[in-house]
Amino acid sequence: MGVSRGSDRGGELASVLDRLAAEREPALGRLFRLLAIPSVSTDPAFHAHCLAAAEWCAGALREIGFEAEIRPTSGKPIVVGHWREQSAGARTRVLFYGHYDVQPADPLEEWSAPPFSPQLTPDPRYGTVIVARGASDDKGQVMTFIEACRAWLDVHGRLPVDVTVLIEGEEESGSPSLAPFLEQHAEELQADVALVCDTGQWDERTPAITAFLRGLAFSEITITGPSRDLHSGIYGGPARNPIKALTKLMVELHDADGRVTLPGFYDDVMRPSEAQLAQWQSLGFDAAAFLGGVGLREPAGEAGVSVLEQLWSRPTAEINGIFGGYTGPGTKTVIPSRATAKLSFRLVPNQDPRKILDGLHRFVAERLPPDCTASFAGEGGSPAVGFDTAAPAFKAAAKALEQEWGKPPVIIGCGASIPIVESFRSRLGMEALLVGFSLDDDRIHSPNEKYNLESFIKGARSWARILHELGGADADAGI
């Protein structure tokens, strides 16, 4: 009485956060035990360790009250755990995704400590960091969520929403078993939203939600000219060289302003809102550092479009590979019969990969020089993803993150597609919420991978708050 439900629920969260604070040491111990298992999925020699990691995750879920199982696949098993409120009616239900497998640790000699002997190490910038293979990608991130659930269940005996946890073991191997598994268990895995914890923050003080993922269309084009390879002495001059024809097409893919010239290429392009663009503008993204890190100084691409906007919200045409004629050592004066280029197009929301490839075919047909034919192979693609930032789950997460970090999350894009997001969409008809706490300098896939201790602590607190918000926290229940 006199205590509003909002305050009730605010208090509910506060005790969970307290519990997380009290559990810091044991939580770290649990993470270290998982990190100690060398669950490298790409190397068959580590297969048993992958099974052990799966067992460990299932056990951790069972320990806190989930019904958890290891499900076999044709590759590494997938861990599935459920926590559902039996008595309740229609509740929000989330599907959490992470992976227990890690990248190989090579080169071992570049690690300052053994990669599967996790260490707490002082760091001049970040205070204390957890160093181990998988610390950031993805075991540390997975455990932020499990620790948040543990605290909720420890304190309240329940979670604010129904939760299914899915932890796969082949993410570093291209997730070959995941899509069929989702399809096969679609009903069991159905949820309102997928929570994916495998992405990063904007910086160590600024949380982020990844809301734009570029799509992809790809094609391999082969231009054939003469019916066989020709001696360039005997035929050089009047004989058409397909390398020449191919390079001309490749150049003409872009105009002088760096815009893609395929017919209709920009017809369906959706731009982020002005507000979104303004937010990106305000981020103070260091384009010089981004490009400088790979030896570049001047941004290429579309004239007048910022690097960040290009990466997160503009479509591209790229030549990923080219080959034709003699490519061995030394000289061979041949005019080849054919030349091939591998092309890919990064797409933004609303662009249809099929339509883009149709445009490519038209583009080539219109420009094909005499005596040349074009063939296309290995085509495919997937559309871009733009999450609805006004969706309830998105808003809930944004609010929770702002409460934890003291500033609203940056809504960021990712230039690349994330295949699992596409799988959740296409196999389960489910949107994803991409929230993670890694940082760009976590050295994932490299020696001395680390996860900030603060990422681990505040990550778990963030999830505790997100679960709270997803469960319908009062809009005023600020903590």
Added chain:
Amino acid sequence: MGVSRGSDRGGELASVLDRLAAEREPALGRLFRLLAIPSVSTDPAFHAHCLAAAEWCAGALREIGFEAEIRPTSGKPIVVGHWREQSAGARTRVLFYGHYDVQPADPLEEWSAPPFSPQLTPDPRYGTVIVARGASDDKGQVMTFIEACRAWLDVHGRLPVDVTVLIEGEEESGSPSLAPFLEQHAEELQADVALVCDTGQWDERTPAITAFLRGLAFSEITITGPSRDLHSGIYGGPARNPIKALTKLMVELHDADGRVTLPGFYDDVMRPSEAQLAQWQSLGFDAAAFLGGVGLREPAGEAGVSVLEQLWSRPTAEINGIFGGYTGPGTKTVIPSRATAKLSFRLVPNQDPRKILDGLHRFVAERLPPDCTASFAGEGGSPAVGFDTAAPAFKAAAKALEQEWGKPPVIIGCGASIPIVESFRSRLGMEALLVGFSLDDDRIHSPNEKYNLESFIKGARSWARILHELGGADADAGI
């Protein structure tokens, strides 16, 4: 008295030609014995046969009065034979070149008779043809010269000029031993002109002297952009793609009229004389058939320049190979760090390969986009050759061929360089006279190689006449 020296010498030739007619059967027998030796130089299994062919050639030369030896090299031996008039003063001296080695005969199943069992076969177009590996390239051609010498020596006991015969055994393997051999024996092999019998006629009724050989300059250019291969999702758009930069350079190598745009490229280009161009015009070269044979219809290259003129007298820029990025099966969305093209330039007389490559370096430097560097590797080249058609030996050969064939020889070009010609120039300071009797449809290097019986007969007669003319035949001594 009353009988002019011209008539004397005309009679001298007539008897040689009569002798050749009388010797037809035994001459064919000799050629067949040489053709029966499978002297494939590229296959070590045939090494002993190569030695046998060398022995056979040396024996054939000794039999007709040459001092002949087999000279070892680090590869196949070289046959050298001399016939010199001991008593004479300064006489014209020629160095005849041919090769006793042959291409492999594979695929054997496509031969209508065993490749080293020479056959006389009726031919609907040419009457009778000699079918065997090496019949045209080059044993048949070598024997036209040796038979001409035999007839001269049989009838007159002397040759009109001093003759050195050099028959190598590695022509089909790139002649690795020839250039050092020439250098080592420069004094012994010195002559006024080299007679090279390894080329062809214009057609079966029209003799030819090859007087233009294009030169070559070559380079491998690598464009480097980012310091490492990049993920096209993460970097695609603002990151400069070196394949793009390279393809642009490749396109800009030519202008819209197909002319090469390297600075100074045409500065030193020597054009054939108007008379020479007119002769080529009059040849009725079937460009459609030439291009059609390799699946092409429309001539590429320089606008407004005929196919024959392009091939024989115009310089070119060709992309012989290109590679960069991912070239394996399937898709890999990479922006590569570097891309490479192999370029070659066919040169015409007076162009300097070094100057052409300098022009390439300037061309690239002027066009290099930001953040890209260019490096060049494997550069080299050799100048074009244009023989002086007014030189005495050239005129003598032209006159002799006209007398034999009833029409003047066509002065033709060859789009490719012929390395031995360059070797005679650079090692012995000697020009070459390229006269041969093969035809385009002799199927050299292919199954069922043939040499027309008439090529063999009239080839020997042609050499008998050429020797006569080189020896200073009276200008009126027509036969």
